Amino acid sequence: MRPADWIVLALYFVYVVWEGIRHGRSNANLNDYFRGQRSLRWWAVGLSVMATQASAITYIGTTGQAYGAGMSFIQVYLPQPLVMVVLCMTFLPFFYRANVYTAYEYLEKRYDAKTRSLTSFLFLMSRGLSVSLVLYAPSIVLAVIFEWSEIVTILVMGVTTVLYTTIGGNKAVIMVDAKQMMLMFAGIFVAITLFIWKFPAGFSVADAIHLAGATRKWNNIDLSADPRETYTLLSGMVGGFFLALSYFGCDQSQVQRYLTGKSLTESRISLLFNAFLKVPMQFLILLLGVLMFVFYHFEMPPVHFNESYRRALLERTAVEKPRLEADYESLFRSRRDAALALEQSRRGDDTVMIEAAERRYLEAHSAFQKLREENRVALQSILGSEPSAEVNYIFPSFLLHYAPPGILGLMLAVIFAAAMSSFSSEINSLASATIIDFYKRYYRNDASDRHYLIASRAATVFWGVFATMAALYAGRFGASLIEAVNKVGSYFYGPILGVFLLSFLVRRSNAFGAFWGLLIGEAAVFATAYYSSISWLYYNVVGALTVLAAGVLLSGSSRPSRFPR
C-alpha cells in the first residue's frame, strides 16, 4: 500500500460518514427513521437494492470463482428480472398499500400476530446469525493478503457503518448505498481496463476471449437437467427464481429499501431498474475473473494465492522446494509460450496449424493445473484438513501486486463499500423488525415519537455491536460452523416465501393454515437437506411449495381470514 492508496481509502471513509450523517439529520419519528419519510427517488432505492445484495464476497469470491470455473455462476442470476416483475405485480403493491414498516407486519393484517411474530423471528434469527459474516469474510481475506490486523479491519468497517446507520437511519443507509453502488460500478470498469492494460503487447481482447474459450470459461449456459447440479439453467431458473423471490420479497433488508419510495410508481421503477441492470453487472464481475485467468498466463501466479498457505507449502516441503518452484516456473513458461503461439497461429488461415497449437496449449494448461492440484493435495496433508477456498484470495492478491498507486486504494474502497452497504442495510432491517414487530407490538405501543426514535437507534447499535463482536469471534468458531450458519440461513427463505405466496394467492387461506403450514414447510426443508442430495438451490422451492400446499389444505377446514384492501 502506497500513500496514494491510503489517501483514497481515507477519503472514502470520511465521505461515507459525512454523507450518512448529512442525510439523517431530519429524523423525528419511526416513519423518518425506518422509511425515510417515503420520500426517496427510484434511482436511489434501485441502487440501494443492488448494493444490499452485492457484498464484498460478490467482488472477491465471484471473480475468483470465474477464474477457476468460468461464467457458469451467471445462471443463478438469470431469473432476477422475472422476480422483479413478480415483485412489482404482487409483493410491492401489497406492502406499499398496507402502509407497513416490515414485510412481516403485513402478515398480521392478513392473518394474525402469531404468524407475523414467527416469520419476523425466523428473519431475525437467520439474518442475525449471518450478518457478522458480511464483515468477517472480507476481513479475513484482506488480513491474509495485505497482512492487516483482522480485528482492526472488522472494527473500522463495523464502527463506521454503525455510526452513520444509527444516526442517519434508513434514508442515510439508502443514500450512502447509492453512492457506494456507483463506486462499485466504477470499480468494475477500472478493473476491466486494468486487466486489458496489463496484457502483453500485441495480445488483444479478442485473443483473450479466444484463449478463455479454449479452456471452456464461457460456460454461461449449461442445459443439464440434473437437480444435483447447482450451476445449470434449470437450477438457476427454478431454484434461483425461488431464492431471489424469497430474498427480495420476504427479507426485510430488501423490503425496507423499496418501501421508502416516494410513490408506488417510484418503488416499481427502482425494481425494474434492477431487472435490467443486475444480470449485465454480474456478467461483468464474472468477466473480471475470466480476464484475470487470461492475465495469469503472462504473469506467474503464486503457488497458492493465500500467502500463508503458500508459505506453509514452501516451508514444509523445504527439501523439495527448489524442485517444486522450478517445476512450477517451467510449466508456467510452457503454458505462456503455448498460449502466445496459439494466438499467433490464429492470425493465419492454416486450420491444421491452429488445431495443433490449440492441442499444445491445452496440454500445457493441463500440466500446469495438475501441478497446482498436486500442491492443493500436499497442502491438505500439511494442514490436516481441506484448505479454505483459494477463490477468495485471487482478486485481492492481483490488486496488491499489479494495481497502480491510487487504483489499489480505489479498489479496496470498492470492496469496503460492498461489505458496508450490505451491513448497513442488514442492521437497519434487524432494528426495524425488532422495534416494529416486537418492541412496539408487545411492550410499548403508546410511547412518544422521541421514545421510539431512541429505541430504534438503540436497537441499531445493539445489532451493529452484536454483529461486529460476532465477526471478531467468527474465526474461533472455525470454517465448518461459518458454513453451517450460511446453510441454515438458506433453510428459512423458502417457507417464509410460502407464507407470503399463500397470503397473496389463496384468498381463502387463514391464520391456522399459514402458521402450521410454515412449520410443516420448515420441517420439509430440513428433511430434504438431510435425506436428499439435490442442490441447495431447490430447498427454497421445496419450502415454498410445501407451505402453499399445507396452507391450502389446513385452511380448508376453518374460517377464512380477512383479506386486506
Add this chain to the structure above:
Amino acid sequence: MYDCETMSEERPPFGKSWNLIYFSVVVYTCVLIVLLYWITVTLNR
C-alpha cells in the same frame, strides 16, 4: 380478480401500461438467455 390487479391504476411514467413494461422485461430475460447461450456455443470450443 386479485387485489394486485386492481392496484395497477397508477400510470407508468413511460410506456403505455405496466403490463407492457413487464412483458418487455420477460422478453429481455429471454434475449439474455439466448445471447448467453450463443456465447457458450460460439466461444467455448
